[in-house]
Amino acid sequence: xxxxxxxxxxxxxxLVPLRxxxxxxxxxxxxxxxxxxxxxxxxxxxxxxxxxxxVTRRVVEAAQNLKVIGxxxxxxxxxxxxxxxxxxxxVVNAPDGNTIAATExxxxxxxxxxxxxxxxxxxxxxxxxxxKAFIGVELRDKTLGIIGLGRIGSAVxxxxxxxxxxxxxxxxxxxxxxxxxxxxxxxxxEDVYRRSDFITVHLPKTKESYHMIGDEAFALxxxxxxxxxxxxxxIIDEEALYRALVSGKVAGAALDVFEKEPNTESPLLxxxxxxxxxxxxASTREAQLNVxxxxxxxxxxxxxxxxxxxxxxxxxxxxxxxxxxxxxLGLAEKLGKLQAQLVTxxxxxxxxxxxxxxxxxxxxxxxxxxxxxxxxxxxxxxxNFVNAPVLAKNRGIQVFQAVDGEAEGYASLIxxxxxxxxxxxxVAGTLFGKQDPRVVMIDGxxxxxxxxxxxxxxxxxxxxxxxxxxxxxxxxxxxxxxAMQVGRKEIGGKAIMMLSVDAPVPEETLGExxxxxxxxxxxxxxx
Ligand SMILES: NC(=O)C1=CN([C@@H]2O[C@H](COP(=O)(O)OP(=O)(O)OC[C@H]3O[C@@H](n4cnc5c(N)ncnc54)[C@H](O)[C@@H]3O)[C@@H](O)[C@H]2O)C=CC1
Ligand SMILES: O=C(O)CCC(=O)C(=O)O
Numbered sequence: 001x002x003x004x005x006x007x008x009x010x011x012x013x014x015l016v017p018l019r020x021x022x023x024x025x026x027x028x029x030x031x032x033x034x035x036x037x038x039x040x041x042x043x044x045x046x047x048x049x050x051x052x053x054x055v056t057r058r059v060v061e062a063a064q065n066l067k068v069i070g071x072x073x074x075x076x077x078x079x080x081x082x083x084x085x086x087x088x089x090x091v092v093n094a095p096d097g098n099t100i101a102a103t104e105x106x107x108x109x110x111x112x113x114x115x116x117x118x119x120x121x122x123x124x125x126x127x128x129x130x131x132k133a134f135i136g137v138e139l140r141d142k143t144l145g146i147i148g149l150g151r152i153g154s155a156v157x158x159x160x161x162x163x164x165x166x167x168x169x170x171x172x173x174x175x176x177x178x179x180x181x182x183x184x185x186x187x188x189x190e191d192v193y194r195r196s197d198f199i200t201v202h203l204p205k206t207k208e209s210y211h212m213i214g215d216e217a218f219a220l221x222x223x224x225x226x227x228x229x230x231x232x233x234x235i236i237d238e239e240a241l242y243r244a245l246v247s248g249k250v251a252g253a254a255l256d257v258f259e260k261e262p263n264t265e266s267p268l269l270x271x272x273x274x275x276x277x278x279x280x281x282a283s284t285r286e287a288q289l290n291v292x293x294x295x296x297x298x299x300x301x302x303x304x305x306x307x308x309x310x311x312x313x314x315x316x317x318x319x320x321x322x323x324x325x326x327x328x329l330g331l332a333e334k335l336g337k338l339q340a341q342l343v344t345x346x347x348x349x350x351x352x353x354x355x356x357x358x359x360x361x362x363x364x365x366x367x368x369x370x371x372x373x374x375x376x377x378x379x380x381x382x383x384n385f386v387n388a389p390v391l392a393k394n395r396g397i398q399v400f401q402a403v404d405g406e407a408e409g410y411a412s413l414i415x416x417x418x419x420x421x422x423x424x425x426x427v428a429g430t431l432f433g434k435q436d437p438r439v440v441m442i443d444g445x446x447x448x449x450x451x452x453x454x455x456x457x458x459x460x461x462x463x464x465x466x467x468x469x470x471x472x473x474x475x476x477x478x479x480x481x482x483a484m485q486v487g488r489k490e491i492g493g494k495a496i497m498m499l500s501v502d503a504p505v506p507e508e509t510l511g512e513x514x515x516x517x518x519x520x521x522x523x524x525x526x527x
Contacts, residue, residue, distance in 0.1 A: 001025045002303055003043055003065075007032070008050035010072045011285075014292020017300055024303070038062040046299045048072055049079070051261075051279065057083040068302035070295040071312075073098055073282055074151075075232060077205050081313045085333075085369075088326035091312045092298040095151065097290025098282035103155035105281045106200055106230045109254035110160075113198075113226050114139055116252075118275045137197075140164040145196030147212075148203030148231065149174050149184065156200060157184050168192060171203075173394075193220035198228065205232035214240040224251040230281045233258040238268060245271050256281045324361045328414065331437040332366040334451040334527055335416045335429050336373025338439065341525045342457060345422025350374065350392070351400045353415040356407030367401045370416050410440065442496055445487030449498045453482075455525045456505055461518040462488045462495040469516045470497065479503050494520070 004018055007029045018026050032040070034056055041047070041063045048070040049055060055069055060083035069079055071093040084091050112118055115136035123130050144160045146153045149171040157167045161183065169179065170189045179186040189212075192199060199221070203209050213227070214237035227250055229236050238259055244250040245268070252273045258266060261279055268274045282288070294310075301308045332352075339350075352367045372388040375395075383391060392399055407413040408428075415428040428441035429451065439449045442457075449455065456474070460466050467486065474481060480502040488495035505513075505524055513522045 002045040003027060004046040004048065004299060005029050005040070005044045006048045007053040008072070010048055010050060010295075011288040011292035014072075014289045015296050017293060017296040021300060024300070034058060041066065046070065046303060048295055048299065050282075051075065051078050053078065055079040055084075060084050060087055060089065063087070063089070068092060068299055068308075070094070070299045072288075072291040072295045074102075075204060076312050077232065085313045085329060088322065088329060089313075090302050090308060090322075092295065092302065092308055092310050093312055094291040094294035094298070095310055097294050098284075098287035099151045099155055101284040101287035102152045102202075102230055102281040103159065104284075105256060105277070106152070106156050106202075106228055107159050107163075109228045109230060109256065109275070109277070110139065110144075110198055110200065110226075112275055113228065113252045113254045119272060139198075141166070142197040143168060143195050145169070145192035145199045146184070147171070147189070147192060147199065147201045149179065149182070149186075150202060152231075153200075153202035154182055154184075156202065157182050165198075168195060190220055193217055194222070196225060197222065198226045200228040201231045201235050203231055203235065205234050209235050211235075211237040211240075213237065215243070218244040218249055221249070223249060225249075226251050227253045229254075230256040233261060233263075238266065242267055242271070245273050322365060325358070325363060325366050327431055327435055328358065328366055328412070329369050331429050331431060331451070332369035332414055333373035334437060335414060335427055335439070336370040336375075337377060337527055338373075338427050338451060338525060339416055339418045339425060340374045340377045342427070342442075342523060343418045343420050343423060343425045345420030347374070347378075347395075347397050347418055347420045349398045349400070349419040351402065351417040351419075353402045353404050353417070354412070355404045355415070356410060356412035358412040358414065359403035359405055359407075363401065363403075366414065367399065370414075371397075371399055374416075374418070408441070413440070415441070439498075442487070442498075445489060445496045447485040447487040447496065447498055449485050450483070450500065451527045453527065454501050454504050455527060456497075456499040456501055456513075457521075457523045457525055458497040458499070458513065459520040460495055460497060460516075461520065462490075462492055463518055466516060466518045467497065470499070470513050470519070473509055473512050473516070474499070474501060474505055477506060477509055479505060 002024045004024060005027050015026060018024055037059050041059055045065050046068045050072050057080045060080055066089050068090040074093055074095045076091060076093055079091055081091055116134040120134045142165050144165045144167050146157055146169040149169040160167050168185045168187045170187060170192045212235060241253055245253055255276045257279050298308050298310060352370050354363045368388050371392050372383050375383045375391055410430040413428055413430050417426045426443055427439060429439045432438050437451055439451050481499050482502055483500040485498045486495055510522050513519060
């Protein structure tokens with residue numbers, strides 16, 4: 001029997017696709033602490049959550065049979081994607097089923113804000129018939145600025161146009177044609193701030209969007225602007241919002257989501273021009289049924305090794321195909337990360353060459369993993385397996401994949417070549433014993449380095465009195481050297497030294513190492 005744990009009150013009605021499978025047992029879980037989940041997770045093959053259950057690294061690492069994690073909804077910020085990817089566990093979501101619910105909630109919040117409906121209801125229930133205190137504004141002819149013109153942003157745009165609003169939007173990842181088809185004017189972020197009477201955000205919480213609306217953004221906005229967030233807590237800096245609401249810069253704000261949830265303590269809740277709902281955007285019967293049906297279908301497909309549509313962390317290929325390359329995903333990502341920190345200049349081209357046994361596999365997920373690893377340290381935004389190829393393309397980076405039978409004596413080898421406007425660099429890695437990642441070559445120099453933790457990379461001239469002085473300089477700062485590798489091609493030629501250290505070597509020491517006679521360069525790499 002395959003076992004699926006369903007958390008967070010996912011709609012029972014929507015679990016039909018799972019329940020009709022005879023060899024799948026569905027277990028409805030009650031609210032659990034992280035420790036409880038760590039205890040029970042080893043027995044499950046699949047896990048379904050909404051937003052309450054946090055699928056942390058500890059939970060993922062405790063899982064022994066887990067093949068897929070399903071999110072009955074859109075946002076996967078409660079799931080440690082990196083941990084899941086490293087373990088080769090698919091993460092799938094149900095992005096379409098709650099679009100209308102979240103859209104209608106946004107429109108409801110905008111109207112409630114404009115007409116002070118929650119405040120007026122509360123006053124009436126206190127027994128006060130107060131008409132003067134609640135003069136509102138109309139939406140017609142007002143400008144609505146949408147940040148994030150994806151599924152929900154687009155649906156909000158349509159409805160706002162029906163209310164005769166002028167709609168402008170900022171979304172760096174959509175093109176002019178899509179905006180034109182929606183009759184929405186695509187503008188710069190600053191213009192959304194400067195021109196809008198109402199601003200609504202519909203984007204994921206990423207490194208880039210975290211606190212994107214703070215003091216600086218508020219300063220650019222019109223006096224009396226009204227703000228809505230039915231996307232993710234943390235996109236708006238709540239302390240800055242508090243200040244802007246108190247000063248009157250922002251006339252009103254409506255939040256469905258908070259940086260910390262559940263939240264009944266926020267100082268915002270004491271302000272008369274602030275309204276909120278407890279993350280109800282997706283809470284309609286229709287949406288909950290839709291997302292449960294969608295995610296259940298995806299879980300069945302994933303467990304049966306069939307094609308899965310909405311994978312978040314790994315390209316949408318069948319788990320059978322994936323299982324052949326799964327052990328190499330972590331290595332591929334590390335090779336990309338290593339290249340990001342070694343190469344200098346603007347990256348133009350990435351070439352990933354697969355040799356040995358890997359040359360016979362479907363390796364495109366590994367190429368995506370390399371690109372993800374390479375872009376992650378460079379870009380501010382979250383790079384995942386879905387957006388990595390698009391982000392590379394948008395930045396003018398060409399990605400090529402090739403196979404080559406010759407694996408330099410290893411069972412399989414992944415070689416990542418990066419071409420920048422200044423240099424060309426090649427790193428290669430393999431797995432020892434099927435799961436132990438190793439970097440075995442840098443620019444043709446043979447080494448054997450565990451790609452984890454802090455590594456000092458020191459190309460130098462192969463001659464005496466280099467390794468000793470470098471070691472002494474590191475020791476001077478009480479930093480322990482865990483392992484050391486030197487690779488050279490010929491005596492007295494160029495060589496490279498890789499030192500795994502227990503702590504990052506300070507900048508000042510890196511400068512001292514660079515001064516050692518014969519040292520050509522020095523870089524601190526964090527993997
Ligand atoms: N309150 C609730 O219960 C619900 C909240 N949500 C949340 O709403 C948000 C939007 O969901 P969807 O429209 O389905 O997602 P989507 O993926 O269709 O759209 C997101 C859009 O944001 C854009 N974007 C990403 N980073 C951006 C940035 N830095 N600046 C501007 N735009 C950026 C993307 O290009 C994309 O077009 C998500 O955060 C989701 O988790 C979704 C459903 C229910
Ligand atoms: O499941 C829920 O109630 C929240 C939905 C949500 O926030 C999402 O789909 O991103």
